[in-house]
Amino acid sequence: MNETRHRVTLTVNGVVREAEVPGRRLLSDCLRHDLGLTGTHVGCEHGVCGACTVLLDGEPVRSCLTLAVTADGHEITTVEGLARGDGEPSPVQRAFTECHALQCGFCTPGFLCTVTAFLRDNPAPSEEEALEAVAGNLCRCTGYQNILKAVHRAAEIQSEEGGA
Amino acid sequence: MKPPPFDYHGPATLGEALDVLAEAGPDGKVLAGGQSLIPLLNMRLAAPGHIVDVNRVPGLDKIEAGPAGVRVGALARHAAVERSPEAAAVLPLLRQALRLVAHPVIRNRGTVVGSLVHADPSAEMPAVLALLGGSVRLASRGGEREAPAAEFFTGPMESALRPGELAVSAFFPALPARSGTAFHEVARRHGDYAVAGVAAAVTLDDDLRVAAARVACVSVGPVPVVVDVTAACGTRPAASAGWEAAAAAVRDRVEPEGDIHATADYRRHLTGVLAARALRDAAAAAHGEEA
Ligand SMILES: Cc1cc2nc3c(=O)[nH]c(=O)nc-3n(C[C@H](O)[C@H](O)[C@H](O)COP(=O)(O)OP(=O)(O)OC[C@H]3O[C@@H](n4cnc5c(N)ncnc54)[C@H](O)[C@@H]3O)c2cc1C
Numbered sequence: 001m002n003e004t005r006h007r008v009t010l011t012v013n014g015v016v017r018e019a020e021v022p023g024r025r026l027l028s029d030c031l032r033h034d035l036g037l038t039g040t041h042v043g044c045e046h047g048v049c050g051a052c053t054v055l056l057d058g059e060p061v062r063s064c065l066t067l068a069v070t071a072d073g074h075e076i077t078t079v080e081g082l083a084r085g086d087g088e089p090s091p092v093q094r095a096f097t098e099c100h101a102l103q104c105g106f107c108t109p110g111f112l113c114t115v116t117a118f119l120r121d122n123p124a125p126s127e128e129e130a131l132e133a134v135a136g137n138l139c140r141c142t143g144y145q146n147i148l149k150a151v152h153r154a155a156e157i158q159s160e161e162g163g164a
Numbered sequence: 165m166k167p168p169p170f171d172y173h174g175p176a177t178l179g180e181a182l183d184v185l186a187e188a189g190p191d192g193k194v195l196a197g198g199q200s201l202i203p204l205l206n207m208r209l210a211a212p213g214h215i216v217d218v219n220r221v222p223g224l225d226k227i228e229a230g231p232a233g234v235r236v237g238a239l240a241r242h243a244a245v246e247r248s249p250e251a252a253a254v255l256p257l258l259r260q261a262l263r264l265v266a267h268p269v270i271r272n273r274g275t276v277v278g279s280l281v282h283a284d285p286s287a288e289m290p291a292v293l294a295l296l297g298g299s300v301r302l303a304s305r306g307g308e309r310e311a312p313a314a315e316f317f318t319g320p321m322e323s324a325l326r327p328g329e330l331a332v333s334a335f336f337p338a339l340p341a342r343s344g345t346a347f348h349e350v351a352r353r354h355g356d357y358a359v360a361g362v363a364a365a366v367t368l369d370d371d372l373r374v375a376a377a378r379v380a381c382v383s384v385g386p387v388p389v390v391v392d393v394t395a396a397c398g399t400r401p402a403a404s405a406g407w408e409a410a411a412a413a414v415r416d417r418v419e420p421e422g423d424i425h426a427t428a429d430y431r432r433h434l435t436g437v438l439a440a441r442a443l444r445d446a447a448a449a450a451h452g453e454e455a
C-alpha cells in the first residue's frame with residue numbers, strides 16, 4: 001500500500017530535524033528509525049511502561065502514544081539531550097550513576113526524562129511525591145529503592161549547584 | 165505493535181474538522197490526547213480509515229470556571245484541569261478525581277473530554293459528570309446539541325456521540341452552598357484503573373442536616389452507576405450520621421461483574437466500604453473541614 005507521507009519538522013535536543021513519515025508513524029519510531037536517536041526505548045507501546053518517555057515542549061509524554069505528525073513544529077528533548085552543552089552529565093544523570101539506580105538500563109532513558117521534568121517543577125520533593133513521580137515507569141531490575149534515592153540525590157546536587 | 169494505516173487529517177479550524185468528520189462518517193475518529201485511541205490502534209483493536217487530529221484547532225483548550233460551574237474544552241488536558249485553581253475553587257471534585265486518573269505523564273496528554281467520549285466504565289471523569297448531572301456539547305456540520313450525562317453514557321466504551329460529531333466541551337455544574345465532595349477508589353497500583361471507586365456529593369441544610377447525598381460508582385456496571393442515597397441517610401445531622409444505611413443501599417444497587425482482578429462479591433463489598441468512606445468525607449468537607 002502506498003501511504004501518504006507527511007513532512008514533519010521537529011526541534012530535537014535543540015537541533016531542527018526533518019523527516020517524511022506516514023500518518024501512523026509513532027513519535028518513538030520517528031526518533032529511533034527516522035532520526036537515528038535510539039536512546040529513547042520502546043517497551044510496551046501501550047503507555048504502561050514509560051520507557052519511551054520524552055519531553056514535548058518540556059513536558060514528559062509517552063512517545064509511543066503520540067503521532068510524529070502531531071508533534072510537527074514542536075520541541076522534543078530525548079535522553080540524548082539531557083547532558084549539558086559540554087557533554088557533562090546532568091545532575092539527574094549523575095545521581096542515577098552515583099546511587100546505582102540502573103542495572104540493565106532499559107528503563108533508564110524514560111526515568112531520566114520523567115525525573116528531570118519532575119525536579120524542575122518540584123525541586124525539593126517529599127518521599128511520597130518522589131514515589132508518585134516514578135510510579136508511572138516500570139523497572140524490572142532495581143526494585144526502585146535506588147531510583148528513589150537517586151531522585152533525592154539529584155535534588156540535592158541541583159540545589160548545591162544553585163538550581164542549575 | 166504499530167497502528168494500521170489510516171488517512172491523517174490535521175485541520176486548522178473547527179469548521180474544517182467538522183467538514184472532514186462529516187465526510188468520513190462512521191469511518192472517522194477524532195484524535196485528542198491519544199492516550200486511549202493510540203493504544204487501541206497499536207493493539208489493532210481499532211482500524212479507522214480517517215484520523216482527525218484536533219490538536220491544532222485553536223480555542224478548544226479553554227477552561228472556564230464561574231459560579232454556575234466549570235466548562236472544559238476538548239483540548240484541555242487532564243493536567244491543566246487538575247492544576248487550575250479556578251476550577252478547583254468551584255468544584256474541588258475535579259481535582260480529587262483527576263489525581264486518580266492514570267499517571268502524571270499520561271495526564272499531560274490525555275483530555276477530560278476524550279475520557280468522557282471514550283466512556284470507559286472504570287474511568288473517573290464519566291462518573292464525575294454523571295454525579296454532577298453535567299453535559300457534553302456536541303458539534304457537527306448540522307449544528308450543536310447538548311447531551312446530558314444521563315443520556316451520554318450508553319454502554320461500556322459507548323457514548324451518544326454520532327458519526328460526524330465532535331465533542332467541543334463538557335460542562336460540570338457547581339453544587340449548592342454547604343456541599344462537599346470526595347472520590348475514593350481501590351486500584352492495584354496508584355494510577356491504574358480502579359477495581360472499584362466511588363465519588364460522593366453531600367449537601368447540608370441550614371441546620372447542618374443532610375439535605376441531599378449522591379454517589380457515582382465506577383467499575384461496577386456498564387456505565388457510571390449513580391445512586392441517590394438522600395432517603396437512606398434520613399434527615400439527620402451530618403456530624404452524627406451513620407453512613408452504613410446509605411452504603412448498604414449502594415451495595416444493593418450495583419451489579420458488578422467478576423474478572424481476573426476481583427470477584428463480583430468482592431467488588432460489591434468494596435463499593436459499600438468506599439461509599440461509606442466517600443460520603444463521610446464529603447459531609448466533613450461540606451462542614452468546611454478538610455477531609
Ligand atoms: C497507562 C494508562 C493508564 C490509564 N489509566 C486511566 C485511569 O486510571 N483512569 C482513566 O480515566 N483513564 C485512564 N487512562 C486513559 C486516559 O485518561 C485518557 O487520557 C482518556 O481516556 C482519553 O483521553 P484522550 O484525550 O487521550 O483521548 P483519545 O485517546 O484521543 O481518544 C479516545 C476516544 O475518544 C474519542 N474522542 C476524543 N476526543 C474527542 C472529541 N473531542 N470529540 C469526539 N471524539 C473524541 C476518540 O475518537 C477515541 O475514540 C489511562 C491511559 C493509559 C495509557
Ligand code: FES
Pocket residue numbers: 041042043044045046047048049050051052053062063064065
Ligand atoms: S513503550 Fe511507551 S509506555 Fe511502554
Ligand code: FES
Pocket residue numbers: 101102103104105106107108138139140141142
Ligand atoms: S534497570 Fe533494567 S529495567 Fe530498569
